[in-house]
Amino acid sequence: MKKVVSSELRKSKGVSSNHWLSRQLSDPYVEKAKMMNFRCRSAFKLIEMDDKLKLLKPGQVVIDCGAAPGSWTQVAVKRVNADNCDNKQPQGKVVAIDKQLIYPLEGAIIIGNLDFTNPDSQNRILGVLKGEKADIVISDMAPSATGIRYLDYENIVKLCYLALKFALQISKPGASVLLKLWQCADAKTLQDDMLKFYKTVKIVKPKASRSDSAEIFMLGRDFHGLENR
Template sequence: MPSPKPPSRRGGGTSSRSGSHATDARDLTVRVRTARGRTTSSTQWLQRQLNDPYVQEARRRGLRSRAAFKLMELDDRYHLLRPGLRVVDLGAAPGGWTQVVVERTRLQSGGGGRVVGIDILPWDEIPGACCLVHDFMADDAPALLTGTLGGPADLVLSDMAAPTTGHRKTDHLRVMALAETAWDFAESILAPGGAFCCKVFQGGTEGELLARMKRLCTQVRHAKPAASRPESPEVYVIAQGFRGRDDTDPSR
C-alpha cells in the first residue's frame, strides 16, 4: 500500500464562464447549505469532509479513514513496519491504521506476525487482524491485549484522542493522560528493539514522560505528517530502539 503524494485540490476540465478556459480550483469547492436540524458547526465539518482530498483518496482506496495516510507517511519516514512484526494498535476504530499495518506486515499473504487492535467503539473486523471492542483504560485491558497477542510486541501504535473541549490546556492534558497510559503499556509488552508511535498535542510530550522514553529507547522524535490537518494541534512522538523495561526507575 504505497503512500500517496498530498492529493491535489485542482481538477480537470474547462469553464466557459466569462469566456475563461481555465478552471479555478475554488470553483470546484463543494458548498453545503445549512439544512434544517443541522447546526452551523456540523455544516462546516461536513463541508470540510467533502472537500478534503485525503478523505476522497481514502474513499477511493477503500480505506476506513484519512488517518491511514498519517501512518503511511510516518512509516515511510521512520520504517516502523515490516513483514512479520507483532503490532498492537490502540484506539484503532474505525480501522484505518490497522488496515495499513496488515498490508505492510503482509499478514494477508501469510507473512507471519500478528496484529491486535482495540477500541471502545464498535468497529468491523479486518482480515488478518484481531479486532477487540474494549476500553483500553479498563484495568483488564493490558492483560487482554497481551494474551491476545500471545507474546511481546515489536510495535505499539496509539492514535487515541479524548473528546476535545475547545480549551487548549484541558485538551492537551487529556491527550497526554492517554499517551502516558499507552507508554506504560508499551513498556510492559515491547520486545527489545521495539518501537512506539503515539499521538500527542503540540507543546510536545510532557518532560517526565519524554525523559522516560529517552532513557529506555535509543531515539525519540516528534513528527507532524502532511495528512494531519494544519489547524490540528496533533503531532506524533516516535520512540525506537527499546532497551527494555527498567523496574528500578523511581518515576514509575
C-alpha cells in the first residue's frame, strides 16, 4: 500500500511540475520581467494597479510586507523615488520585510529572514521608521499551501488582518493599504471591517494576475486615523 501511495504522490507532483513549467513558458510576463530586470513577474501586478489607481508618489513612505524576492520593492523604490534618482522630486522610503532572504536593493531598507507575523519583527520596522508614519502598506503575503482549500483561505485572511492591524498603527491619515487574498466568503467581511477605518475599500484584480487564479487584492484608501474614531 505504501508503494502505491508513494507512486501516486510522485505522479501528482510530476503533473503539477509540468503544468507549472508549461504555464511559465507561455506566460508573457515571465519573459518581460527578465527583460526589464524585475525579480519576478509579480512586479507587473503592482505596476498595473499603480498606473490605474495612482497609489505611489515621490516622497512617500512604503511598507512592503511579504516582499521576497523583491519585485514589488523594486517598483515601489522607483515610484516613490526612494533611490533619489530624480533629485528634483522628494525622496521616499521603502521598508521591505519577509521571512525569506531578500537580496539587497538600492533605495530599500531590507529586513530579511524575519517573519512579519512576529511582534518583534513589527517592532523592528517601527525602529527603522523612527517615528515616521506610512503613506501606504502593501502586502503580497501568502501562507504556505496546505492543499486544504478552506484552511489555506483561512490562513491568508489571517495574514490580511495582521497586515491591516499593523497598518492602522503606523499609517498617517489619508494613507492606503493594499492586501493580497484569495476570493472567498471572508473577503466581504474583511472589506466591511476595513470600511470602518478607510473611506473607500474595493477589490482589485490586475490583468497580470493569472485569470485562473483566485488571487485578488483589497485596497483601502484615505485612512481616517485612529484618533478620529
